[in-house]
Amino acid sequence: MNFENKQTTKKCCLDNARMYSDKSKWAQNSPEFYLHAYLNGWMPDCCSHMSPPSKSVRWFLEDCFNEAKQYSNKGDWKANSLKSYGAAVNYGWVPLCCGHMQDQKRKHTFKSVSDSAMSFNTLKEWREGDRRCYDAAVANGWLDKCKPLIRDYVSAPTLDECLxxxxxxxTKGDWRNSDVRFYNAARANKGWFEECCKHMSIYTYSKAECIENAKLYKTKSLWRRSSHRVFVTAERNDWLDxxxxxxxxxRKPYTFKECIDAASGYKTQSEWRNGSRSSYSAAARNGWLEEILDMFPCRASSGYSDCLYDAKKYKTKTEWRTKSPKLFRKAWSYGWFTECCSHMPRRSGEISLDECKASAKVYLHKVDWMQGDGRCYSKAMRKGWIDECCKHMKKKTKYATKRKEITKDICLESASKFESIKDWSVRETKKYLVARKNGWLSECRERAGAHSRTAFESR
Known part of the structure; x- marks a missing residue:
């Protein structure tokens, strides 16, 4: 940008400078007038009314401008004078300081991209070694034309080669182990794999082979996990026995007598549950738990009768918990809670199964029930009644909404709203990627910053 040819007079610079009280604010808010005054030697007149510069400001616009003049591109300036470059970036002075630099944004042509591709052995080396040329080839749709120019490029296998x-x-296994390249190519293309494997036979295991394989394992579960195919063959042919x-x-399932024998070795319900989890679970599963717990010594002891007698003094569970917390906790921990509270009336407001069913009948979907009557829904979830209450309900289907197709005009219009292609890629990533995929990026780059350039030139 050549400021000597600007149609800006000294009077314009003086009028603009009077709006600011110090140099730093003038440089930050009106850098074009500031730099024009500096290049024409009008700074003493323009800054006569301003206060002395603050010591905290180390880099002014003229300092950054003079520093940038020593370099021919931004990369060299940033590498050799990072502080001045950083100050220019922070205050937005980079375009003003880099006006003398040539080829700031190199536009790649097909010839430059193809020449770059020819200097590499593989596609991966080209992508890692010259990422800019590679991205330019992708953005402009030249990648397929450039691939054959790479030295050791191998084209993708065809259907005839896979066949x-x-x-x-x-067998498929032998093909995969011996020639994985053509195997993967056939799997990647729809319909190729079935056509390539038509002549192959599926190997089936005999009974003798299944028995020999099973001898390597001690349990069924281990055999199923380790040799699933052999196990399934034996299962389908009823050879498992x-x-x-x-x-x-x-172990064989527990009987009632075995559960009693297991429980007799413990003094309390919690000791039995922790010491012999399998027998305790079997008793609970078969409905023998209450009957066996009645035989416990602790049930016949004074502890049980004390809890039962104490609970009869109160009308509600809350009252019992508040006034006699020790016996309340004891009844809860030993499993006597339900028996001790059997005389207490049902709490007002407590929801029954029939009430939950009646509430659920009003709604067609679980989500609607949860939103409309969350209290009954929560109660049904806690008590395990949800399946019974929701039998009549239908599953809510999700209909996929059609996405609006992003066209070239939409991308061009979107890009024109931003000052640079970088800002566009950050704010409108989806449209940027579509433009890049379809090779519209060069046209979008021309549109980006069009409004800001015309506004600046009209000043």
Whole structure:
């Protein structure tokens, strides 16, 4: 940018400078007038009314401008004088300071991109070694034309090559292990894999092979995890009993007598639950828990009768918990809570299963019920009644909304709203990527900053 040719007079600079009380504010808010006055030697007259500069300001516009004059491009300036470059970036002086620099944004042509591609052996080396040329090829749609120019470039396998490779093998596993390149190419293209594997036979295991394989494992679960295909073959042909004769079988289900014998070794319910989880779970699962707990010594002791007698003094659970917390906790921990509170009336406002069902019948979907009557919905969830209450309800389907297609005109219009292509890529990433994919980036780059340039030139 050549400021000597600007049609800005000394009077304009003086009028503009009177709006500010110090040099730093003038440089930050009106850098064009400030630099014009500096280049024409009008600074003493323009700054006569201003206060002395603050000591905290180390870099003024003229300092950054003089520093930038020593370099031919931004990269050299940034590398050799980072502080002055940083000050110019912070105050927005970079365009003013870099007006003398040539080829700040190099526009890649097909020839420059193709020459760059020819100097690399593989596509990966080109992408890592000269990312700018590679991105230019992607943005302008030249990548397919540049790929054959790479020295060691190997074109993607065709269907005939995959068929020729697959014909050498009798099973898919052998093909995958021996020629993974053509195998993966066939898997990646729809319909190729089935066509390539038509002649291949699926190997089936015999009963003797399943038995031999099963002998390597001690349990069914380990065999299923380690040799799933062999296990499934044996399961489909009903050979599991013969194959698993040598394996350690799981324990037989507990009987009522065995649960009593297991419980007799413990003094309390919690000790039994922690000491023999399997027998306790079996008793709970079969509905024997209350009957066995009645035989516990602790049930016959004074502790149980004390809790039962104490609970009868109160009408509600809340009152019992408040006035006799020790016995309340004891009844809860030993499993006597339900029996001790059996005489207490149901709390007013407590929701029953019938009330939950009646509430649920009004709604067609779970979400609507949850939003409309969250109290009944929460109660049903806590008590495990949700499936029973929601039998009549339908599943809510999600309809996919059609996305608006991003066209070239939309991308061009969007890019014209931003000062630079970088700002556009940050604010409108989706449209930027669509433009890049379709090769519209060069046209969008011309549109970006068009409004800001015309506004600046009209000054």
């Amino acid at each position: 020729e490779s697959a014909a050498l093998f009798t 013969d194959c698993c004769k040598h394996m350690v079988t799981a």
